[in-house]
Amino acid sequence: MIWTAAFLVVLVSCADPEDYCYDEPSCDPYSWGESFPLCHPLLELHHSPINLDHHMIRNDSLQPLHLEGFEEVQTGHWTLENDGHSVVLRVGSGMAVSGGGLPGTYHTVQLHFHWGGPASNGSEHTVDGHRYPMEMHIVNMKSIHPNVSAALDDPTGLAVLGFFIDVVYADNLHFGHISQKLSSVAHKGQTAKIKPFPMMSLLPKHNMSQYYRYQGSLTTPPCSQAVVWTVYEVPIYISWSQLAQFTSQIFSTEEDAEQVTPLQNNFRHIHPSSGRTVLASRDATLLTGTAAPPPRSALRLLHVVTLGGIALRL
Template identity: 80%
Template sequence: MLKHLSEPAMVRSAALLMVLVLCADSQDYCYDKTDCDPYAWGDSFPSCHPLLELHHSPINLDHHMVRNNSLGPLHLEGFDAIQTGHWTLENDGHSVLLQVGSGMAVSGGGLPGVYHVIQLHFHWGGLATNGSEHTVDGRRYPMEMHLVSMKSIHPNVSAALDDPTGLAVLGFFIDVVYADNVYFGLISQKLSSVAYRGQMTKVKPFPLLSLLPKHNMSQYYRYSGSLTTPPCSQAVVWTLYEVPIYISWSQLAQFTSQIFSTEEDAEQVTPLQNNFRHVHPTFSRTVSASRDAGLLRGTAGRPLGSAPVVHLLQIIVLGSFTFKL
């Protein structure tokens, strides 16, 4: 059982199982072809069929959410420390994943237990499209980061997927500004080493809290849902943070232009873009706002994204970025 953070071997085994389950077979699903895109996943993965009243993810966040004053800040154990060993960055053909090993846990904030952090990964759009999975008032952010954890009472991921609260995912929207995010750069600077599916590289650990909107961690939204990739198990407690992580246009472009869903020696390499699942109805589910989060008021407020995505195209055309494809 994963009872203590001092059991690194067990946690590493769980991490491997997590990767196998969350990523599935790269031949079985995709994002860009009609026979294997998210609308066809149910043909190979029955749990991905969006049947009536099933609790699928992602969803749209809107003014129907309710305030829950019992939802305070989560306890993020080990997030402010530099973990030992090394982390592994991988291109699995569907996303870029950072395996963080043992040493960090998530609890409190209304979560039904302690969850051990396994990995984080990203979803993004294309050169002219935003790519967050969840939407806010029907609009997408440029990217979204998911921090995946498994409930410590479960011996493996298979058991966790049979528990409606077996996994906890912290979701962070990613918006763009003109300055690089130094800590995000510790990941994005390694992308050239994992440009193609199956490639992996080592990443020196850093305090994960430095990557997050640490001054706004009490502002989030909560609902029950599913994995957003096959097998789409309805086993996730979602925590979506209101304040985004900010990165630069060039850091965004490293994902949208330099990552491929195919192997390096493929006859035709395919860019990995728009790797997000479509939004699903909430049905009877309650979406709660934490006591410090703002309640959404329809379409009021500035558009998502700090500038039109077309401006990114203009920057690329003008040669402000140098890509090594």
């Protein structure tokens, strides 16, 4: 559909791809506001990502979301792309998200990833100040809007499902649908076709009732404050080698560039909640007096071993 294609251009490419970056002072997240006014932290207050801690309110009405079509194999093909800022999987039509306190039905249009480097974690949201190795975002657009402009002008125009990604030693076979194609999109501008698979196979399907909800923004320019965030408590697990494919084998430059630049640390910095209420679902456990601090990621433990027992704060 035309509006879906236009939406992806705005959300993923965000105007000229050269207009923002993550690792150069002239265009990193702290300077995005110079080119994209909505990204300026002093002009707008409801930025994302945020730190998730025990200062939240349980809402028993926040039950599991209805994920229509997530258990099914969709028709046609999906497209994996390196847009210079992330690896994006465009999923076409056939899936939708509703319920769980969302103000309407949202059509699923794409998912993408944020990660760190070979020796650093790179999730966008943090939990009690701890950053996970990666984070996956499933982006959904409210079905009532006729075009992109209307959705981005609506404070609840988008619904993004955020999933932390942690590491173990064994490959995640379901995640292999994506990781096995990464070599085909190693460089900016490259695309690859992927045969659709059940989206639910990627997700922590037995823990989908445990999540956190708040109102925020896109974490990339234009930083529109149009996102209902649902961040899940239980992470997706992938292997060390699958993680390394992102942190070491994806590049923000074209294949024929004179200097090849690894795409690393593509996450926006944490922003204050600025008085926003962060809600915990009925079954979430990260509440004062109800849960121990979240476990340290296996990645952090590896660093302790490989650096001679000297623990680094990542």
